[in-house]
Amino acid sequence: MSVFKRIYFNFFVFVYLLYALFNKGIAYSYLSEVLIVVGLLMVLWDLRSYEFVWDKRMALLTLFMLMATLYIGRGILEGYGIVDVVRDSVVFNYIIFAFIVYYFKDALPYLKQRLITIYKWYPLCMCCFFLLSSYSTFFRELIIFGDQRIFLYKFGDMGVHLFIASIFLLNGYINMPKRFLILQWILIAYLFLIVSSYSRSGMISFIIPMGVFFLLTKNRALKQQMIKLIKYAPLIVILAMPLYLSTNLEENFQGRSLSIQQLKENAVSIFSSGEEGTTLSDNKVWRLVWWARIVDYTFLGEYFLWGRGLGMSLASTDDVDYDPTEGNLRSPHSFHMTVLARFGVPIFFLWLYWMYLHLRNIRRPDLDPFMLVLLSISFSFLINASFDVFLEGPMGAMPFWIFVGLVYAEESFGNASAREVAGSVAFNKN
Template sequence: MTDFSDRSKPADLSDYYLLLLLGVLLGYAFLGKGFAYLGLPPIFIGEIAFFTGVVILLRTGCLIAALTTLPSLVLVAAMAWVVLRTLPFVGVYGFDALRDSVVIMYGGFAFIVIALLLEDARRINTIVRYYGAFVNIYIPVIPFLFGFNHHLADSIPHMPGTTVPLIWIGSGEVAVHLAGAAVFVLVGFRKATLLWIVFLAAALAMVSALTRGGMLAFVVPVTFAVLTLGKIRELAAILLTGLVILAAAYSLESIFTEHTEARSSEERSISARQLVENVASIGGRAGEQTEGTKEWRVAWWGIIVNDTLYGPNFWTGRGFGLNLADADGFRAEHDLPALRSPHNVHMTLLARAGVPGVVLWLLLLASWFGMLVNAVLTARRRGQTGWAGLFLFIGCYVMSIIINATFDVALEGPMQGVWFWCLIGFGIASVMVYRVQALSVLPNRAVLFGSKRVTAPAQEAP
């Protein structure tokens, strides 16, 4: 990958904002929902970062350039449609309508990130460098932090003025970041020590016992990365070792402990038996509670499909602001009042924005992944392993979030939503920068890019 770093360049407002944005992402990763409540209602840290970023976006002068790719144009169309399906309901549902719309409207973060990188392409290396530092800290810490959050939740102090614990980390969120860290290592951006791998495996076992969606959010993108990189032997060795450890743990639990069926997803135990039950439920039937949550989702999704594809809300959906759980009769007695969406971002958009909304959403994903896949193939053909690794890393990270969002409420909130849209923007901007540097057909030829000049080293020239 081209080295865009220039330590002599003085920092400006955009650089300081980038640090702020990275700090916000860091807070979401380590503290989860607790960090999301930092601020004064209804303006929280996510909204502060968003509106500040809009000012930075306009200041860069790169707004028009950020709209020159197909994924960007589709995103603009999707955001416009969501605005049309939100404004009529603000008077009825108030702030709830705006809150529900962020599932797409947080897409503004994508344009902010694109503008930052088009203004100065050297920030790509800055982001990769900071993410490497994040991985170094996150993997050793998260097993203990997540275990504390799960087992000692009642001991965690609340955010001032709220009933939300200071640390409230979703298992699916952890699984997504574990997948990102694993692919970051696989593509060669970091070397993994044995202890680092042990911490990652421990965290993965914990979240996989609590969430099937999170398990798939790790397994699918990491397996895809392994197959793409041709590291099948390493994958087979890891799988064999993991199966042996799981079998031993399952046997010991069966002998020395008595298994009690969880009454809800929140009460699932972090155990080998629960992990096996989750795996079994993906391909067949498992315990009553595990099967119950699966059937609950399928039933709710069926109602949404019938109401839109075969019902009166085909073109418009039911708009943003309506509590879908209440409207469809899927609010259980033990559910938190915050339950509003059907644990599937695609179904959320179908229900709220109708068929046009979900079509724009799917077109956005298809065009974005198509852009990344084409960039990966081009970089590999030219022998530019750094660029290919970067595109694969970003693509797998986004794939992980989408898988998690297919089985949980993820993009509807800032903890995963802000990460997702920043990665979408990071992917678009990185491909744009790569295409510009590829024009440098001579070694060390400078390429004018926005307001900065970048240099493609000889070994990277096509």
């Protein structure tokens, strides 16, 4: 690997680390965009050695990026500001990260090891950040990029990253002494309690993929370990509870706070409509109303073929009554509904078809164990994206498309076994 490629690789992993740890706090750093531009230049510079396997999935991803690029021209011609149009186009343009992963085909084991290392320390880092921002006004209000506080984190996103850390830990890719392993699960339980207090999408983005993984894994020893962990879960939660109750996080704009009652209400509201007039119920209702309007003007209306396009705030054009503290909403809190609204029914169905193609191998009986982990991670991302603004921005899109690219690159070039993935520290310096 050349010197410049190695430098870019380290920069690539470093930016991923920043987005994983700081999330919304560095949303306006534009590091992901810099990474895309530099990555494309690197690929063009080293085009002879760049290769990827062309199949239906990659063809669809290419089509999505092409459509997003064409829609930029449409939005500008319709009179929308170029900044707004380009910002909306990244709904699909972050797919470039999946293609950049192929550029690291000669360092896939090392890339996987670096990602695993990030999630080894993720629970501890997030706990420290929470405690810092809970008890220090300086850290709570600290701003580095744009107008966002550096420790401001979207809890739905955290549910996904917490699932990644947990699934790596369960499968033995993260190794640590037994006493630290117990501490790690306590920290994960603590963070999960926080996530579940503030975000229902974060809660189910952890629970559902974990359940799917349990049902599909063929590793009987791992299943027994997971069952054993479930038995000890009440004790782990009890040990995490003092830390949870002592955390001084502010009430969010929806009126949610850290408390046992809030946990109960969030869990129950997933399966019921809840009391009318409560924030949990109202939050669900305005989403459903908005999604129904999108279905109406696409499937049954004038925007069937091409959608509304890019550049406009969908909340304004769709005449949605929402909480003004949400700001200028550009997405209906569902990536799939965003695709339908902006690109129309044909592209929406192609997006659904791509998801099917991407996840269909998850039930294969001969599926490689590490591939099952990667597809379960993809599933977690897609669940959270169904109920929150997630893949529309770099905080969710960059990690998601990197894992998608890792799935395809692993299928094409990955020869490392699960043991090599867990223990490899070799780096190709040729």
